[in-house]
Amino acid sequence: MLDTRRKMLKARHELLDREIPADTKTALEVFSVRHLVRRIILVSLALVAVAFISWMLGRYTALPSQIYQAVVEYFTVPESEYADLALHRALFNIRLPRIIVVILVGMALSVAGAAYQGMFKNPLVSPDLLGASAGAALGACLALLWNLSNIYIQAFAFIGGILAVSLVLLINRVVKADAILGLILGGILVGSLFQSGTSIIKLVADADGKLPSITFWLMGSFASISLKDLLMILPVMLVGYAVLLTQSWNLNVLSFGEDEAKSLGINTGRTRLIVIAAATLLTSCSVAVSGMIGWIGLVVPHLTRAIVGPNYRVLLPTTMLVGGLFLLIVDNFARLLFEIEIPIGLLTSILGVPFFIFIYRKNMKGW
DSSP states (O other): OHHHHHHHHHHHHHHHHHHSOHHHHHHHHTSOHHHHHHHHHHHHHHHHHHHHHHHHOSSSOOOHHHHHHHHHHHHHSOGGGOSOHHHHIIIIIIIHHHHHHHHHHHHHHHHHHHHHHHHHTOTTOOTTTTSHHHHHHHHHHHHHHTTOOHHHHHHHHHHHHHHHHHHHHHHHHHHTOOHHHHHHHHHHHHHHHHHHHHHHHHHHSOTTTHHHHHHHHHTOOOTTOOHHHHHHHHHHHHHHHHHHHHTHHHHHHHTTOHHHHHHTTOOHHHHHHHHHHHHHHHHHHHHHHHOOOOSHHHHHHHHHHHHHOSOHHHHHHHHHHHHHHHHHHHHHHHHHSSSSOOOHHHHHHHHHHHHHHHHHHHHGGGO
16 A cells, blocks of 8 residues: 555656646746745735734824734723723724735635636636626625625625536536536636626616615625624635645646546546635635625736746645735725725726736746
């Protein structure tokens, strides 16, 4: 049994060495362990620094000394003895949950996009490929149309995303086409169907009441995030992150092709199902709390490949850090740039297009 395992590992390494082109090998040599560790540490420190700055900035600006005093008071004295109760509420009830949720959503969309790009062997794939975002949008719009509370809006969005991807898998099973082609075609069909449903809801919604709230939700925002939202999505997202990280080696092998993966003992069908399930959980949770936010899952994986290379064992966790950092920076612009908050989905689209063109041109040879 041990000899068989050793032979499989040796075959894997031989395959990797044989399949990687010479120019890609040269590019990969740049990403030595020392350089990778240094870059990951820098990204992590940047995320912590931006999170702290975000905690300071807002309509109620706080100095570092004020934050230190507020943190000490939070853990040592009752609320009635706070020196500045309004500052405490701004820091701990509004900004801190929002910052954490923004980072979680950025991580979720980014790692889901990176996993899909590896699974489909296509650098132009994003987390909404299989209709999860369209399904979540339809579910949330139904809840808004029926004037349901915020928790039902999020629940409907989450269920809608799961339902959409389940339909895609069902179509792929019924049609019995090529595995990759069937998933892509199913995603296009289901996505178009659910988008049509969302358009019908907007058509019948009250133009003076419900239609503006539906339109604003579809543009994406973190303005109404609370601690309850954070506690609701955190367990599900942690499961999604953990599952995708366990598939990093399988994604490395899948990137070389279906036949090579099967020859190395990889159950490609099960791997795809696991990746799709975890990515759907992450995408549906993200859309449920923030609305539609595009381009993060497409742009950030390319940016991360330029930093740490294409190895998914390093790429996936680093993509999470870069995704959280990127979305947090964009969210700061969304809430601080003007007097009124800009829907973050608009900003990610405006920034995503030129940013993607630049990163893709720099990184396309090493993908």
